[in-house]
Amino acid sequence: MSAVKENYLQGRVAVVTGGCGGIGTAICQRFANEGAIVYAADLRSNDETKENIYFQQHDVTSEQSAKDLFARIENEQGKLDILVNAAAIEIEYTIENTSLEDWNRIFAINVTGTFLTSKHALPLLRKSGAASIINFGSYDGYIADPQLAAYCATKGAVHALTKAMACDYGPENIRVNAICPGYVDTPMLQSFFGSSGDIESLQKAVRDVHPLRTYGQPDDIANLVNWLAGDEARYASGQLWIIDGGLSAQVQQMRL
Numbered sequence: 001m002s003a004v005k006e007n008y009l010q011g012r013v014a015v016v017t018g019g020c021g022g023i024g025t026a027i028c029q030r031f032a033n034e035g036a037i038v039y040a041a042d043l044r045s046n047d048e049t050k051e052n053i054y055f056q057q058h059d060v061t062s063e064q065s066a067k068d069l070f071a072r073i074e075n076e077q078g079k080l081d082i083l084v085n086a087a088a089i090e091i092e093y094t095i096e097n098t099s100l101e102d103w104n105r106i107f108a109i110n111v112t113g114t115f116l117t118s119k120h121a122l123p124l125l126r127k128s129g130a131a132s133i134i135n136f137g138s139y140d141g142y143i144a145d146p147q148l149a150a151y152c153a154t155k156g157a158v159h160a161l162t163k164a165m166a167c168d169y170g171p172e173n174i175r176v177n178a179i180c181p182g183y184v185d186t187p188m189l190q191s192f193f194g195s196s197g198d199i200e201s202l203q204k205a206v207r208d209v210h211p212l213r214t215y216g217q218p219d220d221i222a223n224l225v226n227w228l229a230g231d232e233a234r235y236a237s238g239q240l241w242i243i244d245g246g247l248s249a250q251v252q253q254m255r256l
């Protein structure tokens with residue numbers, strides 16, 4: 001008789017910042033399906049009640065908010081195994097058209113938010129014995145989309161921070177990786193499409209530029225996050241995992 005296979009993340013406790021966004025929601029659901037207890041930490045709730053997914057209002061730019069989040073988890077769970085830093089915003093400007101206020105705001109959310117939430121998670125992650133932090137970079141941290149200057153800069157910073165954290169906490173068996181998606185079908189991408197006059201043509205152009213001829217779905221990203229969160233990825237740390245339908249592998253050729 002074969003043994004019953006346990007769920008991949010059975011007994012694990014996870015926090016997902018931006019957990020009510022497009023990709024964050026898919027990650028929370030996947031973690032819960034795999035047996036984890038999940039805290040979706042976001043500015044706003046998506047108002048859906050799901051088994052083993054708890055909402056915690058959290059502003060990643062606030063140190064007090066991070067302290068409150070982990071005080072609750074310590075009280076309710078006593079440890080933390082997985083932290084996903086997915087909260088972010090995008091602003092679509094060249095540097096000349098970016099105000100200092102917008103520049104500071106996007107860095108506060110995308111970079112300082114990753115720093116603050118990770119910093120205050122560490123005491124509980126140490127209690128895990130085999131913890132995993134998964135940051136959100138982007139293929140925009142490698143190669144630039146036009147008119148996304150500040151966003152690209154924040155994602156490059158998250159990539160460097162990921163490697164630094166992996167060096168510092170690897171000796172305590174805390175793994176740190178970054179996911180670097182290409183285009184994924186979420187409210188963030190819809191708002192990018194929404195700024196164009198002809199949305200259908202833009203969507204088709206975006207699909208056609210990919211070797212796989214499509215952009216990604218949130219579940220495609222959640223699959224990789226799930227693997228990195230658990231023990232099958234126990235030797236994976238300090239890496240930037242591009243998942244983009246082949247987009248960044250391809251030179252954009254002129255059609256001669």
Ligand SMILES: NC(=O)c1ccc[n+]([C@@H]2O[C@H](COP(=O)([O-])OP(=O)(O)OC[C@H]3O[C@@H](n4cnc5c(N)ncnc54)[C@H](O)[C@@H]3O)[C@@H](O)[C@H]2O)c1
Nearest residue numbers: 018020021022023043059060087088136138183184186188
């Ligand atoms: N969608 C894409 O094409 C794409 C591509 C590359 C990288 N990414 C990255 O993936 C991650 C998830 O993106 P998404 O597409 O799901 O975006 P999304 O806009 O759907 O979700 C982002 C979530 O972050 C939350 N958030 C914003 N500011 C916050 C704050 N101060 N504190 C707490 N939460 C806050 C929002 O409320 C929202 O729920 C982001 O880091 C994004 O940069 C997305």
